[in-house]
Amino acid sequence: MRSSYKVVEENGVYFVTSTIVEWIPIFTHEKYFKIIVDSLNYCKSEKDLKIYFYVVMDNHIHLIVKHPKLSDLMSSLKGFTADKILEELHKDNYKWKLDLFKYYRKKFKSTNYQVWQEGFHPQLISSKKMLAQKVEYLHNNPVKRGFVNNHEDWKYSSANNRYWDGSLIIELNEIEF
Secondary structure, three states: OOOOOOOOOOOOEEEEEEEEHHOOOOOOOOHHHHHHHHHHHHHHHHHOEEEEEEEOOOOOEEEEEEEEOHHHHHHHHHHHHHHHHHHHHHHHHHHHHHHHHHHHHHHHHOOOOOEOOOOOEEEEOOHHHHHHHHHHHHHHHHHHHOOOOHHHHHEEEOOOOOOOOOOOOOOOOOOOO
C-alpha cells in the first residue's frame, strides 16, 4: 500500500523513512552499512542532497534531509542501493534472504526481487519543536531497539557520525530553520 505522505514543499526539510520489505535485517554487517552510507555521501556530493540528521538501523533508515526533487532522489537512491544489496547477497550466498526478497516482491514489479518497501514516508518539518522531536526519535531508535544503551554509541547515526578511527561517516549540513 502506498503512503499518503507526500512532498508538498519543494525546498522543505523532511523527515523520511525507508524500510526494507517485511523488516528483513540487511544492515547487519559493515559492507551493507557501507552501501547506504556511500550512496548517501554520493547523493550529498553529486546530487546536492542536504543531510542534517540520520540513522541507519538493521532494517530501515531515517533521514532529515532537503532536496528540490526529493521523491526522485529517494527513488534513485533506493533503486541503486537495492541493486548493490542484491549483488552483495549473491556474493555472500545469502540464499535465504534472496528468497525472502523474491517472495515478498510486489507482483506488479518488473524485477525478480524487492528490497525496499514502497514509498519513503516524507513528513515536512514545520517547526523547531517538530525538528527536535524527530531528531530525538531518530537518535533514540537504536536505544529503543536495545542495540546500544546511549544514542551516541550507535555508529551509524548523526548522534555519533564517526568511524572508529575518528573520521566522519557523513559530513552533515548545518540546518537553517
